[in-house]
Amino acid sequence: MTASERTGGPRPSKFGLGSRTDLRESAVDYLTERIQSGDWPVGQQIPTESELAAEAGISRNTIREAVSSLVHTGLLERRQGSGTFVVSQSELTGLFERHLSSKDRQDVLEIRLALEVVAAALAATRRTDEDIEGLLASMTARRETADRNDVDGYVEADLQLHRQFVRAAQNPLLIELYDSMLEGFRETIASYFIETGDPCHEEHEALVHAIIAGDPLNAAIELRVFLDSHLYHVESTAWPRVHQEVGSREV
Amino acid sequence: MTASERTGGPRPSKFGLGSRTDLRESAVDYLTERIQSGDWPVGQQIPTESELAAEAGISRNTIREAVSSLVHTGLLERRQGSGTFVVSQSELTGLFERHLSSKDRQDVLEIRLALEVVAAALAATRRTDEDIEGLLASMTARRETADRNDVDGYVEADLQLHRQFVRAAQNPLLIELYDSMLEGFRETIASYFIETGDPCHEEHEALVHAIIAGDPLNAAIELRVFLDSHLYHVESTAWPRVHQEVGSREV
DNA sequence: GAGCATTTGTTCGTATGTATA
DNA sequence: GTATACATACGAACAAATGCT
Numbered sequence: 001m002t003a004s005e006r007t008g009g010p011r012p013s014k015f016g017l018g019s020r021t022d023l024r025e026s027a028v029d030y031l032t033e034r035i036q037s038g039d040w041p042v043g044q045q046i047p048t049e050s051e052l053a054a055e056a057g058i059s060r061n062t063i064r065e066a067v068s069s070l071v072h073t074g075l076l077e078r079r080q081g082s083g084t085f086v087v088s089q090s091e092l093t094g095l096f097e098r099h100l101s102s103k104d105r106q107d108v109l110e111i112r113l114a115l116e117v118v119a120a121a122l123a124a125t126r127r128t129d130e131d132i133e134g135l136l137a138s139m140t141a142r143r144e145t146a147d148r149n150d151v152d153g154y155v156e157a158d159l160q161l162h163r164q165f166v167r168a169a170q171n172p173l174l175i176e177l178y179d180s181m182l183e184g185f186r187e188t189i190a191s192y193f194i195e196t197g198d199p200c201h202e203e204h205e206a207l208v209h210a211i212i213a214g215d216p217l218n219a220a221i222e223l224r225v226f227l228d229s230h231l232y233h234v235e236s237t238a239w240p241r242v243h244q245e246v247g248s249r250e251v
Numbered sequence: 252m253t254a255s256e257r258t259g260g261p262r263p264s265k266f267g268l269g270s271r272t273d274l275r276e277s278a279v280d281y282l283t284e285r286i287q288s289g290d291w292p293v294g295q296q297i298p299t300e301s302e303l304a305a306e307a308g309i310s311r312n313t314i315r316e317a318v319s320s321l322v323h324t325g326l327l328e329r330r331q332g333s334g335t336f337v338v339s340q341s342e343l344t345g346l347f348e349r350h351l352s353s354k355d356r357q358d359v360l361e362i363r364l365a366l367e368v369v370a371a372a373l374a375a376t377r378r379t380d381e382d383i384e385g386l387l388a389s390m391t392a393r394r395e396t397a398d399r400n401d402v403d404g405y406v407e408a409d410l411q412l413h414r415q416f417v418r419a420a421q422n423p424l425l426i427e428l429y430d431s432m433l434e435g436f437r438e439t440i441a442s443y444f445i446e447t448g449d450p451c452h453e454e455h456e457a458l459v460h461a462i463i464a465g466d467p468l469n470a471a472i473e474l475r476v477f478l479d480s481h482l483y484h485v486e487s488t489a490w491p492r493v494h495q496e497v498g499s500r501e502v
Numbered sequence: 503g504a505g506c507a508t509t510t511g512t513t514c515g516t517a518t519g520t521a522t523a
Numbered sequence: 524g525t526a527t528a529c530a531t532a533c534g535a536a537c538a539a540a541t542g543c544t
Contacts, residue, residue, distance in 0.1 A: 081521030332541030
């Protein structure tokens with residue numbers, strides 16, 4: 001009954017573009033857009049809640065709910081007293097980290113094998129000239145860093161190579177899934193290189209050549225031969241090594 | 252400076268079990284627990300925000316942020332005037348639906364191929380007696396439903412069969428990923444059966460036998476032969492059919 | 503259809519803990 | 524050490540949709 005002018009209740013509110021019926025959802029979209037477009041790069045502090053609220057023309061409480069959602073999915077991180085920061089561009093990444101962190105490395109490797117095998121085959125039929133260039137460049141970087149025992153550089157180059165042919169598969173969903181898991185591979189790659197001292201150049205060479213040659217079957221087989229040894233290294237009596245049964249190149 | 256007793260600022264607050272420093276996060280954990288444990292099954296309405304707040308001893312505003320997070324990840328759905336309802340138990344499901352819904356069916360099929368190929372191989376080495384039983388039962392259901400042209404039943408049985416051998420692979424992460432995408436497969440399976448009239452019994456039979464026989468290589472090959480025809484059906488000049496190059500059974 | 507209670511949607515104001523300069 | 528800026532949390536109010544009578 002008390003007289004009050006502007007408090008409570010959904011008010012008409014334009015939100016930059018595309019005014020939805022749900023303010024919170026619109027705010028989430030707005031924030032997500034800014035993050036995924038690279039407008040707010042990873043590591044950067046985003047405007048304060050008050051600024052965001054003023055900017056968008058909605059209340060602090062509502063924008064707070066939106067931020068909370070993105071914090072929960074792992075895109076943002078809040079530090080009381082400091083501010084809110086971007087920690088990831090992909091919703092999947094945070095999810096995987098929460099789901100994977102404690103789980104067996106072998107589980108992750110098996111998924112990696114799954115994704116990369118089809119990626120290799122698809123890449124062999126869909127790769128562009130740019131892809132081929134990138135592949136060869138990464139291969140060179142891989143050799144150079146391994147030669148001078150630059151572990152960090154080697155891991156980075158290896159990651160880059162794999163990322164490259166996954167991209168060459170031209171499947172956006174596959175790329176997103178793979179990229180989301182990428183960080184989880186670092187540790188495995190590094191430990192394999194350090195413990196065995198084998199940079200697996202021949203296997204990668206064969207893989208890259210098969211992709212360039214447009215030979216999906218051998219690309220898939222080469223890749224599997226290589227990841228098999230990783231799986232064995234992690235520990236696996238269960239997984240059958242394909243190169244013992246099929247031989248290496250010709251089928 | 253005005254005297255006030257309980258307002259503002261983080262207060263000590265026990266939250267059932269595991270009191271964190273972050274009330275919102277605790278509330279999220281609490282809700283997630285209830286949902287994933289099946290305490291609040293899918294479809295059910297959860298308590299109102301006020302009840303939740305009172306129950307947990309925190310303010311409605313805070314519990315609301317927690318609920319918002321779960322709404323955003325796809326576990327919950329809010330209907331103004333009615334209440335809040337559980338729509339999914341897995342965070343991945345909602346995420347995939349948002350990411351996949353509009354995308355090419357072929358992209359999804361390629362991921363499916365990736366996951367199922369390793370699942371088949373792993374299942375062949377890890378399957379238990381229970382798995383074998385379930386596999387055979389699903390196979391029977393598949394034949395029966397196809398014979399009487401029960402499309403819905405056939406799709407369900409087919410889904411069940413595939414789900415079964417993915418489970419037999421004993422990789423929790425793989426299972427979760429696959430299950431999250433399951434619903435997206437329904438449409439493809441149905442349309443393939445309706446449009447071609449081919450239930451692919453022989454291919455599935457061969458796959459199941461390879462798994463039971465503990466032959467991972469043939470299991471993977473049989474599966475790929477089968478999914479290849481799906482890919483071709485969706486449209487694909489790019490994907491190489493493995494059975495044309497390798498032949499069907501022996502490698 | 504009109505009225506009413508319930509429930510979510512949105513906002514404001516205020517107080518407090520925490521980090522930083 | 525004391526401002527200051529920021530996130531954290533609470534409480535109370537009103538708006539709008541829904542469902543029931």
